[in-house]
Amino acid sequence: MVSARAMLLPLAHLVSALRARLKGPGGYYNSGNALGLIVGFAIQIAAAPVGFYEEGAVTAAVMDYFAGSHGTVALTLATLVFFCGGEAYHRAWARPDAPDPALNRLGDFLSGIGAIGLGVALLLLGEPLLAATSGLLHALGKFGSTFHRPGTPVPMWPAGWPDPFRSAVLASRLPAMLATTVALGWALLEVWSGGPFTALAMPLTLLGCYLLWTKADLLLFGVGTKAPRQISTC
Template identity: 50%
Template sequence: MPTNERVEVQPRWSRPRLPEGLATRLTGPGGYYNLGNAIGLGMGLLLQMRLDLSGEAGLFASLGAAGQYLAGGWSAAALTVATIIFFWSGEEYHRAWANGIPNPLRIQRGDFLSGMGSVALGVSLLLVADPILAATSGLLHAAGKFGSAFKLGAHRARLFGVNVPELFRVSVLVSRFPAIVVALIEIARLLGGLMIDPFHDLAMPITLLLCYLLWSRADMLLLNK
């Protein structure tokens, strides 16, 4: 027999959504690139400033430390230049996907800028005597980005059975692996030893690993684009 009683239906649990603006910024590879850029830059500054925050000069020493991190030498300056260019490149990739349909011209600009940033990064790594990462994160990454930007092999030429345009994209992804391995080895070494300051000791390699995983995700989104 029907009744007029109302039955309240409990809303189903739903996963919290990101703010609309943030969700939009994370659209496409540009979002992953710049998220990694922001995390890396922020943690680097935080660790550098934290070293001096407890000193007598306090905040002023921290600001000086931040200045040293950004432009305290040729290597630091080259890294800062690389970071600025990478942010610019990430913005081009973001705008390329802003309308849902990839914009080839903006992707090409992003590739070119990313190649320029990789050159600056390679110089920074050479100045701190890290030739392996300079060759991979710098030279190999730049070669892949420039090859994609200038459409080398655009007529679908094949090398060892692989389309040349895809090979450039894959080389960018491969260039991430050495840094990921270095970060994992450093984390394992620190976890297996005695750490005086666990936060300071682990923060940078964990941040490096997270950033390279985010950038690798962006690289995979660019495959075949």
């Protein structure tokens, strides 16, 4: 008979592995990436008109989700690059002397490329404002962090202020978070009027993603300085 301890051992290993993955910004970035991807995909599948005569409906839904238009193709590619960037951050922060500067800059660089792809996707999907903020501003912040050496003065930027490039990344999230909050408000009104609770799924998921990504952004403040500037995440 299998003991309770033996049954709980795999769970303990899983919890330990998850904690290790969440060490540093990479785990938070990719947790947000995975959450958005999985829930969005599940909603797409759930909305597919699957029936006896529609065996290909799920396949069509998958294709539409990942490659249904030029915008979704760009979004899919951007997401893949973001995952690679998150993994680079994870490896940078998994070392005993974390963070590894070279791997951390690689994470910044890949995230900058992903942000460009995201901006293109949002532009193709008819969201020029979000393309400028979540795409362009985010990319500028990430590329700035890639090539700027911590401790080097930035012209016209007060030395006592937080890192301008990390701040740009953080600021790039605000319009999307505001738009998501508004969407959640409309979804709540829809549910209050008798609509399905599934209307809340995507706005709540996106807010969860933004909280995870913001946590990761905050962890990157002060990286590479002798006395890291910690910004409260509470």
